[in-house]
Amino acid sequence: MDKLIVHGGTPIHGAITISGSKNASLPILAATLLTDEDCVIRRVPDVSDTNYMVQILTGLGADVERFSGTVRVTASDITDTAPYDIVRRMRASVCVMGPLLARKRRCVVALPGGCVIGDRPVDLHIRGLEALGAKAEMEGGNVILSAPDGLKGATIDLCGTSGPTVLGTDNVMMAATLAEGITTITSAACEPEVVDLADFLNAMGAKITGAGTPVITIEGVEKLKGCVHNVIPDRIEAGTFMAAAALAGEGVTLRRIRHEHLVAITNTLRKAGHQVHFNDVGDACTIHRGDTPMSAEIVTEPYPGYPTDMQAQMTALFATTPGTSIVVDTIFPQRFMHCAELKRMGADITVENGKAMIKGVDKLSAAPVMASDLRASAALVLAGLTAKGSTEIRRLYHIDRGYEHIDEKLLALGAHVERVRE
């Protein structure tokens, strides 16, 4: 098992290129199950979550080749069953449900358990697929969906108590591509990753309009074909390096980003006193740490609001920002595991009912800390960059789930980090 040692106090500067989006790649890889033709997906990040998805596709019978960021999938002969031992490792494996059901008219998918950021139910996914005419049963920890006569278009509202569901929207949209008639999803998630999936499905021959708005319309087609697709840049990886640059940077440039995906994060950094400059075409930005950083408030919301996947990293920045900052997570109110670890490094944070109150201290001090989930571990890396001494982050596999070669990117920016095998 690897650990990361971050030797604090070395400023970061220079330029790096942002990888393809993990959260766009996962449903797009799952969507290849909708056709028996070849799909070629470029800029798939080399992270363990995309490797798990490749294993799931292979386990279902697809032929998969992976070479330098490109994944080629041919799902000509697949089964309808995704067993627990391949599904349990990654919650996002639920997004094979929609494609399998549409293609095979039946699927058996083990339900993933809860995870450290919260309960994470899939009731909305199942409700959406039932509205398309599937019958759902639970048996032995599996959900069995069947629609022997095929799926039928319907109007489906996907709003839950915390707003729309991203992977639920993906699942219903994928299933509806092969349903008879027209499906309208209301209260659809508007995240850029949903738009990227819709672009991929349209390139396969689907007829989807409205992705990126709360109402998505899908006109079912009989068959989908293979295609080539480039995955969008990872806005959360970009946001993480933006926060790192605000915390410990002396001018950091990020290439291959999309300005329009980073508005909420940029606004927060500017409010906190840091400078973010985009180039004219909006595909690169440079971040300078402000001379007088200020406290700020974040409330996470569905896109285009401030992303829950970026609150832990911003908490690390606020830990040494003068004044009292507030972070409220309305999407995953239990997602504050990083705060206990940051406190071990000297941060002054109180967490109560989905809200963290962070009183900025002058400096953090290094401590051995434990990564608990993907974004929490990114927060600990960021905290280590300016802490006094060497921070040892254990359970690094959490960060390897979603950040492509993070240690190499930090080294390229001049940070003093070491990946050590324990």
Ligand code: EPU
């Ligand atoms: N929800 C329900 N019922 C459902 C589905 C969701 O009540 O059937 C609730 C959730 O409990 C949560 C809210 O709805 O309170 C939103 O959850 P959502 O379904 O949108 O989350 P997801 O689709 O499972 C994706 C990302 C997460 C990201 C969330 C929110 C992927 C692979 N995962 O999860 O990313 O936090 O959207 O933006 O796209 C991460 O990358 O670190 C990560 C956790």
